[in-house]
Amino acid sequence: MRITVTVNGQPHTRDVEPRLLLVHFLRDELGLTGTHWGCDTSNCGVCTVHLDGVPVKSCTVLAVMADGHEVTTVEGLERDGELDVVQRGFVECHGLQCGFCTPGMLLTARWLLDRRPDPDEAEIREAISGQLCRCTGYENIVRSIRWAAEAQS
Amino acid sequence: MQVPATFAYERADSVPHALELLERYGPEARVVAGGHSLIPMMKLRLAQPEALIDINGLAAELGRIAVEGDELAIGAMVRHAELLESATATGLFPIFQDAERVIADPIVRNRGTVGGSLCQGDPSEDLSAVFAALRATAVVQGPGGTRTVPIRRFHQGPYETAVAPNELLIELRVPVVPGAGSAYEKVERRVGDWPVAAAGAVLRVEGGVIAQAGIGLTAVGAGHFCAPEAEAHLVGRPPGEEAFARAGRIAAEHCEPHADQRGPADYKRHLAAELTRRALAGAAGRI
Numbered sequence: 001m002r003i004t005v006t007v008n009g010q011p012h013t014r015d016v017e018p019r020l021l022l023v024h025f026l027r028d029e030l031g032l033t034g035t036h037w038g039c040d041t042s043n044c045g046v047c048t049v050h051l052d053g054v055p056v057k058s059c060t061v062l063a064v065m066a067d068g069h070e071v072t073t074v075e076g077l078e079r080d081g082e083l084d085v086v087q088r089g090f091v092e093c094h095g096l097q098c099g100f101c102t103p104g105m106l107l108t109a110r111w112l113l114d115r116r117p118d119p120d121e122a123e124i125r126e127a128i129s130g131q132l133c134r135c136t137g138y139e140n141i142v143r144s145i146r147w148a149a150e151a152q153s
Numbered sequence: 154m155q156v157p158a159t160f161a162y163e164r165a166d167s168v169p170h171a172l173e174l175l176e177r178y179g180p181e182a183r184v185v186a187g188g189h190s191l192i193p194m195m196k197l198r199l200a201q202p203e204a205l206i207d208i209n210g211l212a213a214e215l216g217r218i219a220v221e222g223d224e225l226a227i228g229a230m231v232r233h234a235e236l237l238e239s240a241t242a243t244g245l246f247p248i249f250q251d252a253e254r255v256i257a258d259p260i261v262r263n264r265g266t267v268g269g270s271l272c273q274g275d276p277s278e279d280l281s282a283v284f285a286a287l288r289a290t291a292v293v294q295g296p297g298g299t300r301t302v303p304i305r306r307f308h309q310g311p312y313e314t315a316v317a318p319n320e321l322l323i324e325l326r327v328p329v330v331p332g333a334g335s336a337y338e339k340v341e342r343r344v345g346d347w348p349v350a351a352a353g354a355v356l357r358v359e360g361g362v363i364a365q366a367g368i369g370l371t372a373v374g375a376g377h378f379c380a381p382e383a384e385a386h387l388v389g390r391p392p393g394e395e396a397f398a399r400a401g402r403i404a405a406e407h408c409e410p411h412a413d414q415r416g417p418a419d420y421k422r423h424l425a426a427e428l429t430r431r432a433l434a435g436a437a438g439r440i
Binding site for chain 2: 001017018019021040041042043045048054055056057060061062064065067108126127129130131
């Protein structure tokens with residue numbers, strides 16, 4: 001089936017099987033390996049991307065479901081060579097250790113701050129509750145998102 | 154790597170179009186909305202539909218939450234996150250907020266739908282107990298038009314519903330009961346998990362006695378996700394700890410929980426009683 005998905009502002013047209021999952025479309029068809037592929041069961045959240053501006057777990061979305069829609073991956077957070085403020089927060093506050101959960105965490109953090117520019121710690125923890133950090137580095141992830149909230153205010 | 158078996162894929166652009174596609178592909182087709190139950194089952198090859206009819210294009214048509222007359226209408230394509238954030242729904246029935254906050258996680262709730270949850274028919278599904286407590290009505294559309302199904306007759310067994318292969322769940326209608334209180338209590342092994350057990354309650358008090366009681370239970374083998382014997386015990390009695398505790402015990406006696414990785418049967422039966430008691434007390438506190 002021929003689909004066109006706009007990823008990080010660029011339309012991409014490919015012939016795909018309906019059973020192809022969005023995460024594999026992004027990684028294998030488009031080479032955007034910033035989106036990680038983890039538990040494959042919609043539990044861990046490393047595959048989180050924005051679909052029409054809303055975070056979804058791309059291991060549980062078919063690529064054909066994104067046909068005609070807009071996807072943002074971690075590669076799309078940077079603008080004109082400038083890291084997004086949430087990326088800067090993770091740098092400043094050591095928000096990553098192995099980095100496996102980081103792309104999903106960043107996209108959820110961006111979405112959270114778009115909706116709630118000044119979230120408290122409980123709101124941040126709730127927002128990332130569908131994402132597992134294998135290093136258990138949640139303290140610094142929460143600090144990083146708080147840093148970003150303050151930096152963008 | 155988990156990959157579903159091959160299937161044909163069709164995108165519906167209206168309810169009549171979805172029904173036409175269901176007719177064309179027959180009983181081996183499945184409707185997919187959020188896909189957060191169906192797609193994992195397809196990846197595990199527990200489900201192998203020959204065709205998927207994608208109804209995400211009907212999100213506007215079937216995505217409304219509105220009070221109409223004395224009913225709250227909730228479209229089948231309402232996402233969990235939308236129900237959680239709906240002041241209309243949670244203002245009338247705080248049970249929606251209690252339950253939605255503990256269904257999966259915020260990212261899954263962005264995608265999963267109310268109708269999909271009910272049609273999946275999982276015996277541990279949360280909203281099935283919520284709508285059972287609320288005595289909702291399901292509106293189902295087929296080739297011959299629409300029909301209504303009381304939610305307590307909607308689920309006909311694990312993964313089986315009253316929706317025929319050529320029909321589509323359109324919306325849920327919840328009777329608005331002025332002065333009612335509602336609450337939901339769930340025990341889960343970890344954040345975002347399916348319940349070990351959960352109970353929902355709706356109460357209305359008139360002249361110092363309970364005029365109406367609704368109790369929903371999930372994951373504990375309660376027939377049609379409800380507890381009619383416990384409800385009957387409550388009606389006509391003054392609300393209070395003693396009546397709620399007794400109702401909880403009655404509800405638990407009529408459950409048939411199964412032991413699994415989430416716990417032994419006697420523990421789940423204990424939870425059925427205790428969570429029913431807590432949900433009733435919570436509902437009473439909100440009247």
